[in-house]
Every structure is written in structure tokens, then in C-alpha cells.
Amino acid sequence: MxxxxxxxxxxxxEAPATAISPVVCSPIHPRSLLSTGDLSLEDVQSVLHLAxxxxxxxxLHRDRRLxxxxxxxxxxxxxxxxxxxxxxxxxxxxxDTSLVSxxxxxxxxxxxxxxxxxxxxxxxxxxxILRSPYSGAPYLLAEATGLPILNAGxxxxxxPSQALLDLRTILGHTKVGTKVTDATLKDVTITICGDIFHxxxxxSNALLLPRLGARVLLCGPAPLLPDVAAQIAPNLVIERDFDxxxxxxxxxxxxxxxxxxxxxxxxxxxxxxxxYQASADRIAEHAPKALIMHPGPMIRGLEITxxxxxxPQSAIAEQVRNGVAIRMALMMRALSDETGPRTQAGKRAxx
Amino acid sequence: xxxxxxxxGHLIDPAAGVDAPRDLLLADGRVGxxxxxxxxxxxxxEVVNAKGLVVAPGLVDIHxxxxxxxxxxxxxIASGTAAAAAGGFTAVCAMPNTVPVNDSPEATRWMQxxxxxxxxxxxxxxxxxxxxxxxxxxxxxxxxxxxxxxVTDDGKPILGDGIMRAxxxxxxxxxxxxxxxxxxxxxxxxxxxxxxxxxFRLGLRxxxxxxxxxxxxxxxxxxxxxxxxxxxxxxAHLSTKAALDAVRRARRNGLRVxxxxxxxxxxxxxxxxxxxxxxxxxxxxxRSEKDRAAMIEGIIDGSVDCIATDHAPHAAHEKxxxxxxxxxxxxxxxxxxGLSIAFLHVRHKLPLGxxxxxxxxxxxxxxxxxxxxxxxxxxxxxxxxxxxNRQWTFKASDSxxxxxxxxxxxxxxxxxxxxxxxxxxxxxxxx
Numbered sequence: 001m002x003x004x005x006x007x008x009x010x011x012x013x014e015a016p017a018t019a020i021s022p023v024v025c026s027p028i029h030p031r032s033l034l035s036t037g038d039l040s041l042e043d044v045q046s047v048l049h050l051a052x053x054x055x056x057x058x059x060l061h062r063d064r065r066l067x068x069x070x071x072x073x074x075x076x077x078x079x080x081x082x083x084x085x086x087x088x089x090x091x092x093x094x095x096d097t098s099l100v101s102x103x104x105x106x107x108x109x110x111x112x113x114x115x116x117x118x119x120x121x122x123x124x125x126x127x128x129i130l131r132s133p134y135s136g137a138p139y140l141l142a143e144a145t146g147l148p149i150l151n152a153g154x155x156x157x158x159x160p161s162q163a164l165l166d167l168r169t170i171l172g173h174t175k176v177g178t179k180v181t182d183a184t185l186k187d188v189t190i191t192i193c194g195d196i197f198h199x200x201x202x203x204s205n206a207l208l209l210p211r212l213g214a215r216v217l218l219c220g221p222a223p224l225l226p227d228v229a230a231q232i233a234p235n236l237v238i239e240r241d242f243d244x245x246x247x248x249x250x251x252x253x254x255x256x257x258x259x260x261x262x263x264x265x266x267x268x269x270x271x272x273x274x275x276y277q278a279s280a281d282r283i284a285e286h287a288p289k290a291l292i293m294h295p296g297p298m299i300r301g302l303e304i305t306x307x308x309x310x311x312p313q314s315a316i317a318e319q320v321r322n323g324v325a326i327r328m329a330l331m332m333r334a335l336s337d338e339t340g341p342r343t344q345a346g347k348r349a350x351x
Numbered sequence: 352x353x354x355x356x357x358x359x360g361h362l363i364d365p366a367a368g369v370d371a372p373r374d375l376l377l378a379d380g381r382v383g384x385x386x387x388x389x390x391x392x393x394x395x396x397e398v399v400n401a402k403g404l405v406v407a408p409g410l411v412d413i414h415x416x417x418x419x420x421x422x423x424x425x426x427x428i429a430s431g432t433a434a435a436a437a438g439g440f441t442a443v444c445a446m447p448n449t450v451p452v453n454d455s456p457e458a459t460r461w462m463q464x465x466x467x468x469x470x471x472x473x474x475x476x477x478x479x480x481x482x483x484x485x486x487x488x489x490x491x492x493x494x495x496x497x498x499x500x501x502v503t504d505d506g507k508p509i510l511g512d513g514i515m516r517a518x519x520x521x522x523x524x525x526x527x528x529x530x531x532x533x534x535x536x537x538x539x540x541x542x543x544x545x546x547x548x549x550x551f552r553l554g555l556r557x558x559x560x561x562x563x564x565x566x567x568x569x570x571x572x573x574x575x576x577x578x579x580x581x582x583x584x585x586x587a588h589l590s591t592k593a594a595l596d597a598v599r600r601a602r603r604n605g606l607r608v609x610x611x612x613x614x615x616x617x618x619x620x621x622x623x624x625x626x627x628x629x630x631x632x633x634x635x636x637x638r639s640e641k642d643r644a645a646m647i648e649g650i651i652d653g654s655v656d657c658i659a660t661d662h663a664p665h666a667a668h669e670k671x672x673x674x675x676x677x678x679x680x681x682x683x684x685x686x687x688x689g690l691s692i693a694f695l696h697v698r699h700k701l702p703l704g705x706x707x708x709x710x711x712x713x714x715x716x717x718x719x720x721x722x723x724x725x726x727x728x729x730x731x732x733x734x735x736x737x738x739x740n741r742q743w744t745f746k747a748s749d750s751x752x753x754x755x756x757x758x759x760x761x762x763x764x765x766x767x768x769x770x771x772x773x774x775x776x777x778x779x780x781x782x
Binding site: 112113114132134135136137139140144154155156157158197200203207226228229231232 | 547548551552553554555626627668671672673674675676
């Protein structure tokens with residue numbers, strides 16, 4: 001059975017006072033991954049290392065690693081890449097997977113996330129992969145079940161496994177074989193361009209990459225990129241001129257405009273394309289050597305043209321491939337016993 | 352009715368300017384006599400020994416949600432007033448966002464009927480518009496005759512200029528204040544916390560402070576337009592520096608504007624929601640540290656008229672949802688005094704008498720609750736006896752409220768209620 005050490009979350013209703021101390025503790029499983037902030041740089045290193053190892057491992061040996069362990073995929077939003085790669089990753093390790101999606105389950109009848117989690121646990125789930133349209137939903141599920149939860153995207157909050165596979169992609173092109181430290185990406189500038197406000201991928205990357213020393217430029221129009229965005233981590237800079245951002249960048253991450261979350265916001269798409277589209281001409285002029293990334297799904301002809309998406313600088317298919325390796329590593333970590341890679345939280349709890 | 356003699360206590364009655372050792376005799380539901388220790392004869396009265404304790408006017412909360420009629424699973428008038436009594440309150444004003452909305456004299460009387468089993472006095476606040484829909488005014492004269500002490504569409508702001516202006520004039524004619532939940536909802540759609548960097552990091556849509564201050568400024572402009580009517584605007588649960596500054600300016604211009612601040616807005620800032628704690632979700636939301644500090648400053652400099660809890664009970668299953676789906680509001684009646692003493696008196700050195708005034712005489716004045724919030728002879732025998740030095744741990748599970756949705760579970764508070772007396776009847780005694 002998986003280890004069930006419980007940890008305190010950051011003491012949350014932290015009163016700006018000393019006389020009064022809050023006593024709030026949440027039984028979040030220490031090998032959950034809810035936010036990139038849950039991982040120390042050592043943890044990141046060990047996840048990347050484990051991904052390398054599992055990717056190269058003989059499939060017949062690999063599929064004994066989580067043999068018959070039960071992994072539930074709980075998806076409240078549609079997904080192609082994330083869902084499939086978590087599923088393939090689980091199966092490659094020999095685990096049994098069951099998929100529960102909002103349509104065709106009792107969620108449609110009004111069952112709450114808490115009750116859905118308790119039900120899956122009673123059915124034997126040992127780890128739940130959650131995608132939810134609500135920011136913070138994985139915290140609720142983690143507290144309700146005590147199981148390791150892997151956040152596969154929650155609302156506009158985070159998509160930590162995507163940030164890790166993006167990191168693997170970036171390191172594969174810039175720093176092959178280097179260890180993860182706070183200086184690994186010291187000389188690397190990364191532009192994230194597009195609908196940053198609605199993007200959990202952008203948040204996870206903007207929180208993770210600066211911790212490795214990267215300089216991250218956020219680019220987009222004000223309605224999709226408020227000024228406060230630069231305050232969520234060190235080394236984040238807002239550069240609204242895409243060409244200027246490209247001139248400085250070795251890595252360029254393009255993001256889709258999330259029409260389903262725009263909530264009444266209207267954008268002039270022609271103007272948007274003129275200013276922020278990754279087109280062949282623009283990339284040739286301002287970032288002829290940069291690695292072009294996109295977490296998908298892409299809207300070809302809007303934020304990126306086919307020439308760029310399918311061109312020689314594109315790492316988009318490679319990102320998808322890296323997804324399987326990273327997610328194998330995350331599931332191994334979630335379901336490993338004492339011998340598995342230890343987390344910062346685990347160490348804290350052990351102290 | 353039997354009489355009670357409270358002996359040996361330190362009496363603090365801000366309205367009467369008393370802050371000294373005094374004995375207090377309660378008889379026939381009223382304050383019968385106040386005198387130096389040992390001067391009042393027992394004469395068959397039950398004696399309460401208040402040695403080492405503060406004896407003060409029963410606390411008054413002008414902003415609570417008792418959930419009846421319609422939502423008895425969250426709270427009833429009986430359970431909510433039992434919680435109030437345990438918190439030292441002897442009068443609460445119940446907001447009209449019940450199901451159905453209290454927009455009629457019948458509902459207003461129903462809430463005050465003895466059958467509701469209230470432990471303490473309940474003053475209904477009626478809806479300012481029919482169904483709180485913001486379209487047609489309710490009948491302020493007959494609502495007042497039925498016992499309403501103010502009108503409001505709390506939970507929903509009155510957005511239209513025309514209807515708000517009409518409400519101010521009509522309420523002034525009935526001699527009732529208009530209480531506004533100041534939130535420009537055109538700026539807060541889909542929002543679940545304060546706007547800013549934290550909201551951005553958490554991926555939650557944020558309510559800008561301008562949504563509050565903008566509507567307060569609009570209301571003040573309307574109030575100035577109808578100045579001759581002597582209309583009284585009361586700003587509910589004020590939470591931003593900008594709105595407080597607007598209230599200060601309006602007062603300097605001679606307008607009748609009052610405001611209240613909830614304990615959570617001077618104790619907590621938005622960091623309390625950083626792990627998606629739905630027990631720290633309310634509306635207005637917890638604000639930035641700058642705004643929290645401004646609430647403390649406003650309380651200390653006298654700009655804030657009173658403390659009100661905005662006690663808003665919700666069932667556990669409603670709060671155990673995704674943050675954005677969970678309803679707004681926290682309970683507050685049993686933690687208000689302990690938080691106020693710990694923060695305002697102990698930490699910020701506000702004299703205890705002023706803390707008591709903010710929780711008794713001042714809220715009673717805001718809504719003109721005659722004979723409440725003071726211990727002058729002839730006033731209602733509403734008394735709280737508490738130990739101002741006693742530190743205690745607030746436990747949600749011990750709460751008398753039906754709901755336990757508080758961010759203060761497990762907090763160490765200071766100032767513990769020993770006894771609450773409502774109109775001469777002991778309604779709470781610490782066990």
C-alpha cells in the first residue's frame with residue numbers, strides 16, 4: 001500500500017498577527033502533485049531522472065512496476081493529450097486505469113467532487129488524476145480522499161505535469177545531462193505569449209522556470225495579461241511587444257486563446273494576429289533559432305501558423321512525447337512506497 | 352419577573368461614561384439601579400458574582416443572517432440567537448435575504464414571533480425593494496410599524512440610480528436607514544476573491560476594490576442630491592480603504608453616512624484563501640494587507656461606526672465544494688468579541704471601553720435601537736459579563752450555530768463570555 005503520511009498545508013488563514021495562531025491542517029498526501037510549488041528542485045531532478053529511466057526501460061520489465069495498481073482518471077473537462085498520455089503512462093507501468101468523465105457518470109446527476117472521490121477510493125483507486133474546470137479542485141479532492149492526487153489541469157490555476165514535460169523538452173534542447181539547480185537555465189530567456197490570464201500552463205511554467213534561473217518574458221494584450229501577472233514569481237517580466245520578446249528568446253511558448261473562458265471579453269482577432277501570431281516571417285526575422293513550443297490544442301492560423309507549427313524549429317510533437325515519460329514518473333512517485341523518490345513534504349513530515 | 356443583582360464586577364457602559372467598579376440591579380427586564388460596590392440591597396434578587404469580570408451592555412450585531420424563513424438547514428432563528436447569546440450578544444438585526452425575501456410586514460412580524468424561539472431580541476431588517484429585485488420599493492412605513500429597523504437588499508446591491516435615490520427619500524420619510532451592500536456587480540461577475548496578484552496566481556477571478564468604493568461613491572453622490580431629506584445611508588461590511596475614505600469625505604460634507612466593519616476584515620487578509628479554504632470565502636472578500644490595516648486605522652480613529660459580524664451560516668456540504676462554487680459567508684457571532692479584544696484591545700491598545708462601544712452602544716445608535724447598547728437605569732436588562740483577560744480556544748464544533756463555517760476554528764482568542772442576560776433572563780452561562 002502506498003504511504004499515507006499526512007502533511008500540513010501552509011498554515012493558511014495566516015493572520016497578520018502573532019497573538020493568534022491558526023490551527024488548520026489538511027491531510028494532503030505528500031506525493032500528490034497539485035502545484036509545481038509542491039516540488040523542490042531535488043524533486044524536479046528526480047522526476048526528470050525517473051522519466052529518463054522509465055522511457056528507456058524494457059517494456060516487459062517496465063509493466064511490472066505498477067502491476068495491477070489502480071489509477072482513476074477523473075476528467076471534468078475534455079482533453080486529448082493529457083488524458084491519453086496519463087492513460088498510456090499508467091498502462092505502460094502495468095496499472096489498471098478507469099476513466100470517469102463528467103458526461104456519462106453520476107457527476108451529471110449532481111454528485112459532488114467530494115463524493116465522487118470517496119466513491120472512487122471505495123472502488124479501490126490508489127491514485128486519482130484530476131482535471132477540473134475549477135481552480136483549486138485538486139486540493140478539495142486530496143483532502144476528501146487522502147489519496148495521492150495528480151493535478152491534470154484545474155481551471156485557470158495550474159497544470160504541473162505540463163510544466164515538467166515542457167521543462168524536459170527545454171532541457172533536451174539546451175542543457176542535455178545537466179542537473180537541476182537554481183542556475184540551470186541562468187542564461188536562457190523564455191517567452192510565453194498569448195492568453196496568459198486563462199492559462200494554467202502559463203502559470204505552472206511561470207512559477208517553475210524562474211526557479212531554475214530562467215528569465216521569463218510574458219507577452220500578450222492587457223485583457224489577457226494583466227500587469228499583476230509579473231508579481232507571481234521572481235524573474236518574470238512583461239514585454240508586450242512580441243517582436244522585442246522574440247529578439248531576446250531562445251524558447252518561445254505559444255498559447256491558445258481560450259474562447260471557453262473569455263466570459264464576455266471581446267478581442268479583435270485580426271489585430272491580435274497582427275501583433276502576437278507566431279508567423280513564419282516573424283519567427284525568421286526575430287527568432288530564427290528559437291525552439292517553438294505549444295502545449296496544444298493549437299488553433300492554426302490564429303496564434304500560430306502551420307508553417308511554424310510544422311517547421312524545423314517546432315518542438316510541439318516532442319512535447320507530447322515527453323508527456324508520457326513525465327507522467328510515468330509522476331505516477332511512480334505517487335504510488336511508490338518508502339523507497340520511492342522522497343518529496344520535500346515527505347521530508348518535512350518525517351522530521 | 353425575578354431580579355438579578357450583579358456584584359463585584361467592573362462595569363463599562365460607554366454610553367453613560369461609566370468605567371468603574373459598580374454593582375448592577377436588574378429588575379422587571381430593565382436596569383433597576385447602578386451603584387458603588389455593596390450599596391445595593393439584595394432584596395431577594397438572585398446574586399451573580401462578577402468579581403474580576405467586566406459587566407457591559409449586551410452586545411448588538413446589526414448584520415446577521417438567521418436563514419429563517421426558508422433555510423433552516425443552515426440556521427434557525429432559535430439556533431442563530433443561541434449562538435449570539437453565547438457570543439455575548441443580546442440584540443441582532445436579521446437580514447432579509449431569506450426564502451422568501453422578507454419584504455412584507457407579515458414576514459417581519461413572523462420573524463419576531465415567540466414561536467421562533469429566539470434566545471435574544473431579533474430586529475428584522477426588511478428588503479428595500481420587492482423581492483430584493485431592485486425594481487419597486489417596498490412599503491417602508493408599514494415595515495417600520497411591523498418592527499423593521501432598516502431597509503436593505505443585502506447580498507444584492509441596489510444598482511439603479513433612480514431606485515436608490517427613491518429608496519433614500521422614502522426611507523428618510525419613514526425615519527429608517529438604507530443599508531447598502533456596496534458591490535458593483537457589473538465588475539464582479541464570476542469573481543470569488545479579492546483582485547490582485549494572489550488571485551492571479553490562484554487562477555481565480557478577482558473583485559476589484561473599485562467595485563466597492565465605486566458604489567459607495569455613487570451612493571454618496573445620490574445622498575448629496577437628496578440632502579434635504581436627511582436620508583441616512585449605512586454602508587454594510589465595508590472592506591476597502593477607498594470606500595472608507597469616501598465615507599470620511601462624505602461626513603466632512605455633512606452627510607449622514609455610517610459604516611460597519613466585520614471582524615474578519617480587520618483580522619484576516621486575502622492570504623487566508625491561498626489554499627482555497629472555502630471557510631475564508633465571503634463577500635466582500637478578504638482584501639489586501641493594506642486594506643486590512645486601513646480597517647484597523649478607521650476603527651481606531653473613529654471613522655468606523657461599529658463592528659458587525661455578517662454572520663452567514665452555510666451547511667458543511669455547501670462549503671465542501673470547489674472554491675468557486677462554494678457560497679460566500681462565514682459564521683461570526685461566537686468569535687466576534689474574542690477577536691475584537693485580541694486584535695483591537697490587546698494588539699492595537701484600543702481601550703476596552705471603545706471596543707465595547709463598537710459592539711454595543713454604537714451599533715445600537717446606528718439603527719436607533721432604543722434602550723439597547725447601554726446600562727443606563729431604565730434601559731433593557733441586556734448584559735454581558737466576560738473575563739477580558741481569559742484566553743480561550745474557539746472551537747467550531749462547540750458552536751451553537753447550526754453551521755460551522757468559520758476560518759477561526761482552533762484560534763486562541765482573548766475575552767471569554769461568562770454570562771449573557773437578555774431582558775433580565777439569563778440566556779447563556781458558560782459551563
